[in-house]
Amino acid sequence: MPRRPRLPTLLAYLLLITLALLLYVSAKGPQQQEGEVRAQEQEGEVLEGGWGAGMEGQGQRKKRRGRSKDLPPNPHNYHVMISCPNICTGDDPVWMVVMVSSAPGNFHRRRAIRDTWGGATPLAASHAKLIFLLANPHDSHLQTQVVEESRAHGDILQEDFEDSYLNLTLKTVMGLKWGSQHCPKANYFMKTDDDMFLNLPAIMTYLTEAKRERWITGCIKQRKAFRPVNVAPGMPMPPAHPPFVAGAGYVISGDLVRELYQASINTRIIPVEDVYVTAHLARKVGAHPPIHDNRFSCGEMVNDDCDLVQVFTGHRITPERMYHIWDKLNPNGITSSCFDF
Numbered sequence: 001m002p003r004r005p006r007l008p009t010l011l012a013y014l015l016l017i018t019l020a021l022l023l024y025v026s027a028k029g030p031q032q033q034e035g036e037v038r039a040q041e042q043e044g045e046v047l048e049g050g051w052g053a054g055m056e057g058q059g060q061r062k063k064r065r066g067r068s069k070d071l072p073p074n075p076h077n078y079h080v081m082i083s084c085p086n087i088c089t090g091d092d093p094v095w096m097v098v099m100v101s102s103a104p105g106n107f108h109r110r111r112a113i114r115d116t117w118g119g120a121t122p123l124a125a126s127h128a129k130l131i132f133l134l135a136n137p138h139d140s141h142l143q144t145q146v147v148e149e150s151r152a153h154g155d156i157l158q159e160d161f162e163d164s165y166l167n168l169t170l171k172t173v174m175g176l177k178w179g180s181q182h183c184p185k186a187n188y189f190m191k192t193d194d195d196m197f198l199n200l201p202a203i204m205t206y207l208t209e210a211k212r213e214r215w216i217t218g219c220i221k222q223r224k225a226f227r228p229v230n231v232a233p234g235m236p237m238p239p240a241h242p243p244f245v246a247g248a249g250y251v252i253s254g255d256l257v258r259e260l261y262q263a264s265i266n267t268r269i270i271p272v273e274d275v276y277v278t279a280h281l282a283r284k285v286g287a288h289p290p291i292h293d294n295r296f297s298c299g300e301m302v303n304d305d306c307d308l309v310q311v312f313t314g315h316r317i318t319p320e321r322m323y324h325i326w327d328k329l330n331p332n333g334i335t336s337s338c339f340d341f
Helices: 007-043 107-115 120-125 140-153 165-182 200-210 254-265 273-284 305-309 319-329
Strands: 046-048 062-064 080-082 096-101 128-136 156-162 188-193 216-218 249-253
Touching (some): 096 165, 096 200, 107 140, 107 319, 120 200, 128 165, 140 156, 165 254
Parallel strands (some): 096 128, 096 188, 128 156
Antiparallel strands (some): 046 062, 080 156, 216 249
């Protein structure tokens, strides 16, 4: 009669089987989890940063889950912090909208512009409107001051991406988006910076005489110097760009604004604003090359205040000098050396 296995022997067999299963699971588990992580990244997890859609973080890489592969390179869906939707409302036609790129803390520069060439009277004489393009300073005290300034003047447009040198392109795209929505009937849009002096009467005469459609005009950088005005020092540049005009001041005909904005949605952002808008986007909408005029600044210094009588834009003008130039060009009955020909 065969002997029955003893209970301790059965328990030993069960223990060995259990240990073997545990060893198998522990060895396979990390590999399976790693595979699942890779699959999740392939299906929807996006790394943002660098010069593309994540420029607003100045190169800090962030992970965002659940983003579809079908989204365009630059959806520009930032939250609007401050808007000015009523700039172009009213019965009077708007001939030109001047979009001034400005840093949140540059209160003195914006004040100087409002007190001189961008004031209510000179703007009305040219049938022009003025807005300042700002981004998020990530400083609550500074932001409170910007909100108060906006309430006083109603000319600030601000979105929730980081206000930085590398995000100047995003500011202009923000202006194009706003312009296509709120000022679709404006004849022209001019992009400039808050250290620029604009000779609005001369610019308006030039545009009126040109009578052109679907065009961009300014100072073509390749005619004077290759390096873009607003490229960060030390940033490596591609060997060549299509002809582009300096971001210090250029004009876009109103019939291109919506097309340029729509083209930007499917065009990866680069941190060189003038190249991006007036070369790459312009080519996509069939408005390239831009038209060159020496009276627009390519970034050179203004040596004599009276030079602004003959040119369209003056670059690197401090607030104090802006007042001096304005007084010389608008003497109010007082003899000015600028008109002593």
